[in-house]
Amino acid sequence: MxxxxxxxxxxxxxxxxxxxxxxxxxxxxxxxxxxxxxxxxxxxxxxxxxxxxxxxxxxxxxxxxxxxxxxxxxxxxxxxxxxxxxxxxxxxxxxxxxxxxxxxxxxxxxxxxxxxxxxxxxxxxxxxxxxxxxxxxxxxxxxxxxxxxxxxxxxxxxxxxxxxxxxxxxxxxxxxxxxxxxxxxxxxxxxNKSKWIYNPSGLDKDINYYRNFEQKWHLDNDPEGSKTLYPAIIKSTYYSEDLFKFNGDYDKDQFIENADYKIVTYFRNNVIGYDKNKKLYFPITVESCDIGCDKKIEFVSENEIEISYEDSTQQADTIDLNKIEFTNNPL
Structure with a gap:
């Protein structure tokens, strides 16, 4: 045969x-x-x-x-x-x-x-x-x-x-x-044997692990995945790991800081904060797109930042960093 x-x-x-x-x-x-x-x-x-x-x-x-x-x-x-x-x-x-x-x-x-x-x-x-x-x-x-x-x-x-x-x-x-x-x-x-599919192992399976900060933020703020606006009260998580480094490079015009905070906005991507007093990182907003969602940030008070968008028709948002609800206690 x-x-x-x-x-x-x-x-x-x-x-x-x-x-x-x-x-x-x-x-x-x-x-x-x-x-x-x-x-x-x-x-x-x-x-x-x-x-x-x-x-x-x-x-x-x-x-x-x-x-x-x-x-x-x-x-x-x-x-x-x-x-x-x-x-x-x-x-x-x-x-x-x-x-x-x-x-x-x-x-x-x-x-x-x-x-x-x-x-x-x-x-x-x-x-x-x-x-x-x-x-x-x-x-x-x-x-x-x-x-x-x-x-x-x-x-x-x-x-x-x-x-x-x-x-x-x-x-x-x-x-x-x-x-x-x-x-x-x-x-x-x-x-399930495909090399294309992401299959987490070890610590990556823990939603609280820093590499999962995007998924954790969405789970806390938009579990249904249906919201197009930021929630009235943002929930976040403190991390000791350097989220700035993990999220990637950024330019000098993409961060602001004062005595208490350093805030970085990534091009058409996340906004991440660093509390200088607690020495901890925390995501403020998590999003990504290829068009329309680049952001500019500035302090409007010691604890408030304003986020404006490349889409001029979208109204700017003001976020009070003191009102963010954290899901964990500082280490």
Whole structure:
């Protein structure tokens, strides 16, 4: 019997490999398709069936010139196609669309995939074009190689201070997966092994740990994640760790100070305070965006700061530092 196999096509090497394929960084061959997938189409994965009479290909449109696994068009499409082998020719017998992504870059994980007897699992990451959306959207696919029926488990989040380059978010519940428990379990097991997802360990699991100060602030001030304005009474937490250093670099015009406090506003990001008397750091506001939320700060009294915004239509806020409610006592 001829065993089924996976091919990651390469410009330099088109040799076929077995199901135990090593996950290489080879770049796939480029194909042309005059139908849905115009301009440039790359074959990303390729499989033979058990009796070597059919071949299945997963292809992506608008592949980057430098990396076939990075789809960089305004509209990116993933297609699965099944061909019948006939005297050296490949006859298309079935085709389906796995993904259509408008105004997003699409990254296909070339290293994290899994071939089972009748299924193939792989992952994509969509990152929006432009400045309006900081989100990162992961999709974990499970494709039936006989029927081309597929299932998707989604995970949504963004890169945060604590997660670095990993995606900090959550899985999106999909009731359609509940009807097939085995498929659902396979998808979650595969997804949880993804290098893209932030998986905290050790102290990072403690919400009170300083690396989680953003999440702690939101939990205390906006647990539902629905507020667009600062709460009337801000809740915060004291930290002995240097939150200025953890949050990142800032310029001279991004901080103010007096005898009691030093306050830093990060570009389109958090406002953090330091109590010089207690020698402790505390977040004042926690937010991030790519447009519209840069802030200027100034003292209007010894204990009050005014926050004004780059969006001139947004009214300035005044925060009394003495009225912040702290969830812990000074050390």
């Amino acid at each position: 001829i065993l089924p196999f996976i091919i990651l096509s390469s410009c330099k090497n088109n040799q076929k490999t077995s199901d135990d394929i090593k996950k290489t960084d080879s770049i796939s061959n480029t194909e042309k398709d005059s139908t849905e997938m115009s301009v440039r189409t790359a074959t990303l994965f390729s499989f033979n069936n058990e009796d070597n009479t059919e071949i299945i290909k997963i292809s992506g449109s608008e592949a980057s010139d430098n990396d076939d696994f990075w789809l960089a068009g305004e509209k990116n499409i993933l297609i699965v196609s099944k061909y019948k082998k006939d005297k050296g020719n490949e006859l298309l017998i079935q085709k389906d669309t796995l993904l259509v992504s408008d105004y997003n870059h699409v990254n296909i994980d070339r290293k994290h995939f899994l071939r089972k007897k009748d299924y193939f699992l792989f992952a994509t990451m969509e990152s929006p074009l432009g400045n309006g959306d900081l989100g990162l959207y992961l999709s974990f696919f499970m494709l039936n190689l006989k029927t081309l029926k597929f299932y998707i488990l989604k995970y949504e989040g963004e890169s945060t201070l604590r997660s670095g380059n990993f995606v900090d978010g959550k899985f999106i519940e999909d009731k359609s997966l509940d009807s097939n428990v085995t498929i659902k379990e396979e998808l979650y097991e595969f997804a």
